[in-house]
Amino acid sequence: MISTYIKGVHHTLKKLVALLSIVLLLNFTEELNAQCSICTKTAQQLGHKPAKGMNTGIIYLMIAPLAIMGFVGYRWWKGGGNDFMHTNES
Helix, strand or coil, X not given: CHHHHHHXXXXXXXXXXXXXXXXXXXXXXXXXXCCCHHXXXXXXXXXXXXXXXXXXXXXXXXXXXXXXXXXXXXXXXXXXXXXXXXXXXX
């Protein structure tokens, strides 16, 4: 009975840590500089508002590939992970 309670608490803590990580990541995205040196120079010539918009756009475009990699990694982790390594060798 106690081990079931501990497993439940552990599961809840994992969810809480994941949620806090996402909230903190989203909170600090405005301060990220996702520009290469060429984009930074171009953005500086455009002014502050266009540079901020360009940086936000770069971060927005970066989310889709990272989300896909996260989803594939999660499915791999939940599915056992090494199934693709063990092919049918008869």
